[in-house]
Amino acid sequence: MAANTKTNVKPFGMADKVGYAFGDFGNDFTFMLSSMFMMKFYTDVMGVAPGIVGALMMLARFVDAVTDVTMGQIVDRSKPTKDGKFKPWIRRMCGPLGIASFLIYQSGFAGMPMGFKIFWMFLTYILWGSIFYTSVNIPYGSMASAVSSDPNDRAQLSTFRNIGATMANLIIGTCTPLVAYEVVDGATVLSGGRMTIIAGVFSICAIICHLVCFNLVTERVEIPQNTTKLDVGKMLSSIFTNRALLGIIAAAIMLLLGMLGMTGMAPYVFPVYYNSGSAQSMSSLASNLGVLFVCAPLAAKLAAQFGKKEISVAGCLFSAAVWILCLIIRPQNAIVFVGFYTVAQIGLGMFNTVIWAMITDVIDDAEVKNGVREDGTIYSVYSFARKLGQALSSGMIGALLTMIGYSDAVAAAPASYPDVLNNIFNLACIIPAIGLIIVALALIFIYPLTKGRVEANVAELERRRSK
Numbered sequence: 001m002a003a004n005t006k007t008n009v010k011p012f013g014m015a016d017k018v019g020y021a022f023g024d025f026g027n028d029f030t031f032m033l034s035s036m037f038m039m040k041f042y043t044d045v046m047g048v049a050p051g052i053v054g055a056l057m058m059l060a061r062f063v064d065a066v067t068d069v070t071m072g073q074i075v076d077r078s079k080p081t082k083d084g085k086f087k088p089w090i091r092r093m094c095g096p097l098g099i100a101s102f103l104i105y106q107s108g109f110a111g112m113p114m115g116f117k118i119f120w121m122f123l124t125y126i127l128w129g130s131i132f133y134t135s136v137n138i139p140y141g142s143m144a145s146a147v148s149s150d151p152n153d154r155a156q157l158s159t160f161r162n163i164g165a166t167m168a169n170l171i172i173g174t175c176t177p178l179v180a181y182e183v184v185d186g187a188t189v190l191s192g193g194r195m196t197i198i199a200g201v202f203s204i205c206a207i208i209c210h211l212v213c214f215n216l217v218t219e220r221v222e223i224p225q226n227t228t229k230l231d232v233g234k235m236l237s238s239i240f241t242n243r244a245l246l247g248i249i250a251a252a253i254m255l256l257l258g259m260l261g262m263t264g265m266a267p268y269v270f271p272v273y274y275n276s277g278s279a280q281s282m283s284s285l286a287s288n289l290g291v292l293f294v295c296a297p298l299a300a301k302l303a304a305q306f307g308k309k310e311i312s313v314a315g316c317l318f319s320a321a322v323w324i325l326c327l328i329i330r331p332q333n334a335i336v337f338v339g340f341y342t343v344a345q346i347g348l349g350m351f352n353t354v355i356w357a358m359i360t361d362v363i364d365d366a367e368v369k370n371g372v373r374e375d376g377t378i379y380s381v382y383s384f385a386r387k388l389g390q391a392l393s394s395g396m397i398g399a400l401l402t403m404i405g406y407s408d409a410v411a412a413a414p415a416s417y418p419d420v421l422n423n424i425f426n427l428a429c430i431i432p433a434i435g436l437i438i439v440a441l442a443l444i445f446i447y448p449l450t451k452g453r454v455e456a457n458v459a460e461l462e463r464r465r466s467k
Contacts, residue, residue, distance in 0.1 A: 009220050012148045019216025020147070020157050021164035023140050026094065026209030028168035029202045030101035030128065035260050036172060037180070037195065038104060038125075039394060040267040043401075044411050045192035046110055046117050054398020056122050061391035063130040064384050071138040072380025084219030086146055089139035094210035097136050098203035100128035105199035107192025129387065136210065138383055142375040145360050146219040149465075151458050155300045155308075158357035162299075162349070164209075166291045172202065173263070173284025177270070181277035187412050188271040223373060239381055242369075244362045247447025248355075249385040251312075251439050255355075256389025257396070258319075258435025259348060262341070264397045265428040268406070270334065272414045273424045279334035286338055287345035295349035307451030308354040308361070313440045315350030320436040322347060327429035348436065361449050364457045393431075400427055 039057075042048045081088055104124040109117060144157050176198055182191045239245060270280035302311045326340040359382055367373050404423035414421060449457075 009218060012150070012153050012218075012220065015216045016147055016218060017156055017160040019213045020144070021160040021167070022209045022216065023090065023143075023213035024161045024164035025168050026206040026213065027133075027137055027140065028165045029172070029206035029209065030097065030133065032165075032169055032172045032263070033101065033176070033199065033202055034104070034125075034129070035390065035394075036263050037176065037190075037267060039264065039398060040190055041105055041107075041192070041195050042117075042121055043406075044190045044408050045107055045195065046121070047408055048114070048117060048121065049402060050398040050406060051402035052118060052398070053121070054395040056118070057125065057398070058391040058395035060122070060126055060130055061384075061388050063126055064134065064387045067130045067134050068138065068380045068384035068387065069377070070380075071134050072142075072376040072378075072383075075139050075142055075376030075380075076374055080219075080222060083214075084143070084146060085223050086139040086143035087214050087217065087219060090136055090210050091214045093132055093135040094207050097128070097132035097210075098207045100124060100132045101206070102199050102203040104128060105195050107196045110192055134380075134383070138376060138380050140213070141356065141359065141383060142379040143217065143219065144356060145363055145373075145375045146221045146223050147217060149221050149461070151357070151361070151454065152300075152304065154360045155303055155354065155357045158354055159296055159300045161356050162353040163292065163296050165352070166288045166296070166349075169284060170288035170292075173266075173288065174281045177267075177277045177281040177284075181271060184412070187414060188275055188277045189411055190267075190271075223375060242362070242366055242378075244365045244447060244449050245378060245381065247442060247449075248358060248362055248382060250442035250446055252355075252382060252385045253389040253392065254435045254438040254442060255316075255348075255351065256386055257393045258316075258432040258439060259352075260390055260393035261397065261431030261435055262344070262348075262428075264393055265424070265431065266341075268401070268424050269337070269428040272411060273421050273428075274334035274337065275414065276334045279338055282335070283338045283341045286342040290342050290346040291349035291353075294346050295353045299350050299353035302350070303354045303357070307454070308358050309443055309447055309450055312351035312354060312358075313443050315347045316436045316440040316443075317347075319344045319347030320433045320440070323429045323433035323436075327426065327433070330425065344432065351439070358449070361454050361457070364454075364461055365449060368457050368460050396431070397427070400431075 039050060039053050042053045043050045075086065075089065078085060104121070106120070109120055144154055147157060148154060180190055180194050180198060181188050182194075183189075266280050266283065270283065271277045299311065322340055322344040326337070326344075331337050331340070359379060362382075363373070363375050363378050366378060404427070405417065405420050406424070410417045410420050
């Protein structure tokens with residue numbers, strides 16, 4: 001069941017890195033659109049209460065508990081083809097994924113009864129996230145182990161994956177606010193018709209990016225088909241006794257809570273609190289350029305010198321400190337808030353840039369202990385944790401917005417609700433600060449894969465494969 005490196009294939013190179021970047025570019029054309037604008041679309045355009053939107057997004061994650069692990073098992077038990085074991089799934093499922101994302105943002109249904117709108121939101125969100133996104137993202141993430149067995153190559157793949165995600169964030173976060181918002185009676189509001197068109201364009205872009213990934217990336221490490229009989233009890237025991245996996249799961253849940261707390265509150269703090277859709281666009285542009293020009297060139301080098309766990313802890317604590325300082329200063333100028341947002345994203349970006357390489361470290365650690373390579377299963381569990389973090393973030397934001405009294409009426413006349421505005425600002429700072437502090441604590445006290453242990457695992461696997 002151990003992996004072996006293929007012979008007579010082209011060496012790892014730039015095509016793999018660029019192709020892998022396009023894979024997450026495609027993923028985030030739909031994922032970040034959902035994270036940034038789905039709740040805003042359903043609260044402000046469709047008129048659904050934010051608490052209901054958040055609750056339904058959380059409920060969908062219980063479905064993911066089944067679909068993610070099921071997809072991981074399907075991937076592990078699938079036979080390798082001439083294109084590899086993981087790549088074929090990306091080509092098969094990228095079309096349905098794009099279509100499902102587009103169906104979420106149908107503003108033509110805004111006049112339908114509330115029951116229908118809630119049903120439509122839940123149905124399309126399940127199809128997108130629990131079925132089709134899972135069927136692309138699980139094989140895509142698992143594929144890193146098959147592209148190269150070298151930890152430095154994997155760190156580069158993780159860096160380029162983050163570059164791809166950052167480019168998607170740059171386009172979605174910068175361009176969407178400039179197009180999607182319109183000024184009505186002095187208030188900056190979201191246009192439903194424009195959002196439908198934007199979702200369609202992004203779905204097409206996602207499909208193109210996934211196909212580029214399929215054509216550029218080469219699987220070099222032959223991951224054999226897992227033919228052992230599925231023992232659910234043994235699988236669960238393996239998961240819950242894997243300290244490295246539990247540590248990265250805890251960190252991932254809180255990372256998404258902090259990160260999506262930032263992006264999820266952006267459509268409220270910028271157009272509502274600061275009455276500036278352009279400032280939201282500027283925050284995305286500045287923060288993503290910061291990640292590209294600071295984190296992308298430095299993270300892999302710093303990780304090689306100090307360790308991935310070590311630089312991730314430092315980056316998260318730095319980002320949390322920036323948000324606490326912002327809460328204390330309470331800038332009244334939107335541009336100053338953009339500055340805080342950008343610096344905080346750079347700190348967070350250090351962890352985001354190396355996190356995907358950390359997953360392959362977890363997979364290696366499990367293989368050293370158990371003698372079995374289970375890329376799909378381990379990655380699917382991690383993917384579910386990320387979705388759980390996304391759901392908790394959405395559910396929490398929806399519940400808190402409802403608690404402070406936010407509704408589409410506030411979006412239409414924000415000056416009439418000063419207490420709601422102040423609470424929006426507070427949430428925009430407190431949510432990411434708390435989330436990122438807990439991320440750092442999870443990495444410090446639970447996640448055991450220090451630089452030394454990762455290097456020891458790589459050496460042990462090389463020794464086994466050379467026999």
